Amino acid sequence: MKKGDHLFLVDGSGFIFRAFHALPPLTRKSDGLPVGAVSGFCNMLWKLLTEARDTSVGVTPTHLAVIFDYSSKTFRKDLYDAYKANRSAPPEELIPQFGLIRQATRAFNLPCIETEGFEADDIIATYARQAEALGADVTIVSSDKDLMQLVTDNVHMYDSMKDKQIGIPDVIEKWGVPPEKMIDLQAMTGDSVDNVPGIPGIGPKTAATLLAEYGDLDTLLERATEIKQEKRRQTIIENADKARLSRELVKLRTDVPLELAVADLILEAQDGPKLIGFLKAMQFTSLTRRVAEACECDAGAIDAVDVPVEWGANAHGPDLDVAEPAPVAGGTPEVVGDAVSVPAKVNGSAAPEGSFTPSDFAKSRADAFASLPFDHSRYVTIRDVATLDKWIADARETGVIGFDTETTSLDAMQAELVGFSMAIADNAKSPTGVNIRAVYVPLGHKTGVGDLLGGGMAENQIAMRDALPRLKALLEDQSVLKVAQNLKYDYLLMKRYGVETKNFDDTMLISYVLDAGTGAHGMDPLSEKFLNHKPIAYKDVAGSGKSNISFDLVDIDRATHYAAEDADVTLRLWMVLKPRLAAEKLTTVYERLERPLLPVLAHMEERGITVDRQILSRLSGELAQGAARLEDEIYQLAGERFNIGSPKQLGDILFGKMGLAGGSKTKTGQWSTSASVLEDLAAAGLELPRKIVDWRQLTKLKSTYTDALPGYVHPQTKRVHTSYSLASTTTGRLSSSEPNLQNIPVRTAEGRKIRTAFISTPGHKLISADYSQIELRVLAHVAEIPQLTQAFADGIDIHAMTASEMFGVPVEGMPSEVRRRAKAINFGIIYGISAFGLANQLSIERSEAGDYIKRYFERFPGIRDYMDSTKQQARDKGYVETIFGRRINYPEIRSSNPSVRAFNERAAINAPIQGSAADVIRRAMIKMEPALAEAGLSERVRMLLQVHDELIFEVEDEDVDKAMPIIVSVMENATMPALEMRVPLKVDARAATNWDEAH
DNA sequence: GTCCGACCGTA
DNA sequence: TTACGGTCGGACG
Known part of the structure; x- marks a missing residue:
């Protein structure tokens, strides 16, 4: 050198x-x-x-x-x-x-x-x-x-x-002293991060002043008595040794x-x-490309090397000697092929000053974005390919974008792409450490006025054929993280355009994992909650009601403000929410139970299921006839015509005009005409209430199912495509809408006829596979109830066993009424039982219901322990957890209103049971497609529907025998290897050409 | 047109 | 006694 x-x-x-x-x-x-x-x-x-x-x-x-x-x-x-x-x-x-x-x-x-x-x-x-x-x-x-x-x-x-x-x-500019005096300066100021003591009360400004006056630390300490300020003089004299020690610590060897x-x-x-x-090997695609260019290598010809990874305490970094292993919450650590992560409690202890923990990071992010203003004037409209390419290159550079699509419909199966927006975070020198910019790319906007053909394309838009391949490359690029709000919609939309989005996050799902139970997870509420910003309302851009226009007719400048803002908001929400997953130890829930389900559900929705419109139409006619006949009879009995569908009018007839006793009131003071009230009246021998109950059943089936379902048949696919919501229940269940295929009738013979209209396509069968008693099995597992565990292990009738334990009646020859009561109690337990509710359910006195509950708890003391400890946890921490660590919050559990409090307690008892069962079937669904693919059954066995404890598949005839055991096995082993339950899970499966017979 | 309550279908 | 979504009637504007 x-x-x-x-x-x-x-x-x-x-x-x-x-x-x-x-x-x-x-x-x-x-x-x-x-x-x-x-x-x-x-x-x-x-x-x-x-x-x-x-x-x-x-x-x-x-x-x-x-x-x-x-x-x-x-x-x-x-x-x-x-x-x-x-x-x-x-x-x-x-x-x-x-x-x-x-x-x-x-x-x-x-x-x-x-x-x-x-x-x-x-x-x-x-x-x-x-x-x-x-x-x-x-x-x-x-x-x-x-x-x-x-x-x-x-x-x-x-x-x-x-x-x-x-x-x-x-x-000198920064510290007020030249470099050679930095040691003395640091010795005086100390360092809270490194725990260097220094002299208390002396900061960099004072230290610099003192050094300017006395030259160096030794001289200062010798002549400390000369310092005029009394307090300062004293602390310096007292802390002279600390200062000398500190100097040794900060002086570099x-x-x-x-x-x-x-x-x-x-x-x-x-x-x-x-x-x-x-x-x-690290999957750094863009850097790989740049390096390959610079050294003129063909990256495609080079294989990724094997990179050994030290995961835990073997990895040595600074300060690992003070690292504590994360505490395990419930269950065993999740091990699925690769990483080990542990569902763990939040570390509630305050972080020491100057340290950097995930919680600190999450908090600093939250603070930074809570007041970062939005500047709509900076949003840009992209109208040429070159600019689009530049932005996509920037996206590859930064590696993460906020993304949103604008379309013609809320229904992802019918929507047409009108444009898309993206937001990019540059690591700029802003106070937040990031600088977010956003663009809108219009693709399919039309002119409102219209020529003879009814409106032509707006000018200066990138052609779809130019934009789509670029968008596809971006969305399918593993090295760019796409962040969207409610991505399932965009995922499904883009899939219909031949794009399969890869490497994504969904702010709605992150919020759902973090804050289930504390409010909605839509973009607007999240924006107001975390960004203190109310985004432009859709109806302010496209109107609402009758004056509502399709987004392709929205003026492009207005569309840019709206769409770019959505991408901006989404990316900001991600900045705030994503760090909380690690800080609150919920990454595993998000990554194992939530995010991977999104494409699975999108695929199910895209497949849809065939409904036979002829069957529904025939049923509709029969129901109309039956209802009409009943209507005549009802008018006859009532002595006048009225709107039977109006509870108000019906209540007036029954309890006013006819003066019947036994009525109860709803919370608004109206007469209640619920089925249970009418059933009681019918049991007393009255004809009219019976006919009303029957009429209600027929009209319900007709209006909600046979008349409504045909309207959901997709014009092109000829199938019905429900939409699943991943984030609208508190417990982790899915919900289904438009149409809701999770409440298709099954309990009555009349209702079941509707299921015969759900059919397989020719050459195929429907397979229905459902968990048997999954919630009671979860209860037996979490509460560790020996009798229940044994009964499930032996495969005996759980309700009969309960009845036998409670009432001392042998299972052999047990009266059905006794079993019915035990069954109602079992359900009551799952729902967080109260004597009032059980009495209502069984139509018995409250005191008698109270006796049942008391006896139940005597026979199964572990259940009471479980219920008490669950309530206690909800009160102490504000949330309860499922067996896979999903968290459900109950912010009102400590309400001073006793009925609000009691309601929250019941819900908190139910949530771990219902939610754990929901987690189990989620895992089964996530594992199902890979398991079927491994058996060579990809797309030959297609998962179509989920109904909480049941999965429905459509299968080629010759694959049924092969598919059934795989489906059953995936479902029964869904908790493995993360968790082995104390009771086995049991799944029943059947195949038929319609849902009624398969179930 | 929009909202809410009552009612009822499912797990 | 838990968790949902859809339809209707009726009241509001």
Whole structure:
């Protein structure tokens, strides 16, 4: 090494943390391995190596080394036991990345330096002084103030994030003292992050003033008695020893024994294939491309190398010795092929000052975005391909976009694409660390006025045939994370355009995982809640009601404001919400139960199911006839014509005009005419109430099912495509709408006829597979009830067993009424039983119902324990959990209103049971398509519907025998390997040409 | 046109 | 006694 050489010393540990903070949190490889910091590190390093000449450094290095901390056990710990004592463990997802980053450094063909017992800063100091002595120039790539003491005329620092060189004047400007006095300054001010004590009450300003006056720390301490301010004089005298200790702690050593001599840190040429092999293994597609271009390699010809990953305590990064393993909540750790993660409790303890925890990060994000204004004037409309390409390139560069589509319909199966918007977050120098910009790309807007053909295309739009391939490439690019709100809609829409979106997040689903039970998860409420911003309402753009226009007729400028804002809001919500998943230990729920279900449901919706319109039409006629006959008879009995469908009019007839007794009132004071009231009257021998009940049944079936379903048959596919909502129940169940296929009648013979209209296509069968008693099995599992567990293990009738336990009646020859009561009690337990509710259900006295409950708890004390502890948890923490760690919040559980409180308690008891069952079938659904594919049955066995504990498939005739055992096995083993239940799950499956016979 | 309550279909 | 969505009537504007 000689004069004219230039040594770059990269502060690797500092780089890691900067990369981690600067990038979107939780960037992961497709197998779940977090690689965000690795990605940031590689990008920064590549930039440094290729662009050093163009940056403010202005030179190209001849020598370069990347320096890391070895561990936190250094000589400083011997000097001062509390050194860095209040630093917390690094974020969980950073742990496996420490090792990867060292491997990355070697892949870049760079020396990777660390020495036991010393910090990176000491190694840097030693090399810097050695190089300086040999006449070389030094650039320390870091912005850490601890390194500023090293700055001289020949040694500079370089802040790569801000592209700013730091020399002697910069240190003076920032700290008020020249670099050589930085040690004394830091000794006085201390450092809360590293737990360097310093002198209490002395900050950088005071320290600089004192140093200017007294020259250095020793002189100051000698002449401390001269200080005029009494308080300051006293603390300095009292803390003189602390200051001297602190000086030893902050002073960097320049005598670290080094394996590699400074002259050997020669910057070698890049080994292109070696680097590309590593980058490919990390799935950094855009950097791979840039590196391949730069070294003229064919990236396609190079295989990804095997990269060993150290996941847990074996990975050594700074301060791992203080890392505690995360506590396990319930169940065993989730292990599905790759990563190990653990559903765990929130770490409620306050983070020490200056440390960086996932919670701190989430909180800082929340604070930053709560008041970041929206500037609509910055939204841009893209009207040419070149600009679109530029934005897509930027998206690849930043790796994450907010995304939204604009269409002609709320129904994703019918909607046509009108345009799309995207938002990009640049890591700009804004207070939030990000700068978000957004665009709208109109594709199918029409002119409102219209020519003879009824409205032509608006001008200056990119042609669909040009835009679609680009959009497809972007949405299918694994290296770009697409963030959307309610992505299932956009996913399904785009799938119909031949695009299968990959690598995505859904802010609605993240909110649902984090805050189920605390409100809606739509974009507008989330925006108001987290961004303090009310987005432009759809109806303000497209109108509402009769004056509503289709989005393709909306003026493009107005559309840009609306659409770009949606992408902007979505990306901001992601910035706020995504870090909370890690902070609140809900990443596993989101990644295993929520996000992967989205494409599964989209595929089910896209497939739809055939309904036979002729059957429905025939049924409709029969129902109309039956209802008409009953109407005549009802008018006869009532002595007048009235609207039977009006509970108000009916109540007046029954309890007013006819003066019947036994009526009850609804909460609004109206006479109740519910089925149970009418049944009671019918049981007393009255004809009219019976006929009304029958009439209601027929008209219900007709209006809700036989008349409504044909309207949902898709004009092209000729099938019915329901829409599943992933985020509208509190417990984790799905809901189905337009049409709701989760409430197709089954209990009565009349109702079941509707199921015969749900048919398989010719050459196929429908298979219905349903869990037997899944909620009671979950209850037996969570409450650990020996009798229930045994009964399920033995496969005996659970309600009969309950009755036998409670009433001492043998199962053999048990009267059906006894079993019926036990069954009602079992359901009552699941629903968070009350004597009032059970009495209502069984039409018995409340005291008798109370006796039943008492007896039940005597026979099954574990159930009462479970119910009590669940209520207690809900009260203490405000939420309860399912067996897979899904959290359901009950913010009103401590209401002062007793009926509100009681309601919340019952719901809190029910939620873990209903929600765990929902988690189980979700897992089955997620595993189903891969399991069928493995058996060679892809698209030959197609999952169509889910009805809470039942899955319906459409299967080619010859595959039925092969498919059935696979379906049953996936469902029965759905909890494995994450969790083995104490009771077996049982699934019944049947095949037939219609849903009624298959069920 | 829009909202809400009553009612009833499912698990 | 839990969790949903759809239809209707009726009141509001």
